[in-house]
């Protein structure tokens with residue numbers, strides 16, 4: 475049985491350190507995974523000092539990615555620690571499990587990113603419909619909110635720039651327009667047609 479539980483950890487949380495799966499309960503519609511962090515202590519988020527003085531714990535129930543068409547909910551025991559640094563402003567802090575959930579998050583990070591990817595491809599209404607088919611019941615507005623929370627994509631530097639000219643004031647004044655050849659989008663407008671402006 476112990477072996478099975480260890481294998482479950484590998485199966486369910488392959489990339490997350492210090493998490494143990496205690497049990498898995500399956501019924502017709504839902505899978506409940508009882509899990510907790512097994513690190514000896516945690517680092518205070520305010521002062522960075524390590525503490526192993528446990529000051530109680532509580533349960534959180536973040537939704538996880540569905541499995542076999544069933545919804546998955548973690549029953550995650552989260553510990554509170556006392557910060558041992560007398561100079562620290564924080565007396566009690568809650569442990570964090572990087573990569574698994576975020577503070578006050580109702581979903582695991584991987585469910586968030588899955589739903590955001592569905593939302594990016596299909597937008598709110600269709601995204602929510604497909605998520606429900608996959609076993610993750612979620613509203614249209616939540617799908618949109620998760621897409622909205624995605625980091626802005628980095629705009630790559632233009633590699634090839636085209637140069638053209640534009641006219642203003644009914645052709646009496648000419649400027650230069652720079653166009654990214656790859657994306658075909660204007661990059662910049664220069665106020666004149668001087669070679670020095672273009673070079674800079």
Ligand SMILES: [Zn+2]
Pocket residue numbers: 518519520521522523557558559562563564
């Ligand atoms: Zn502290």
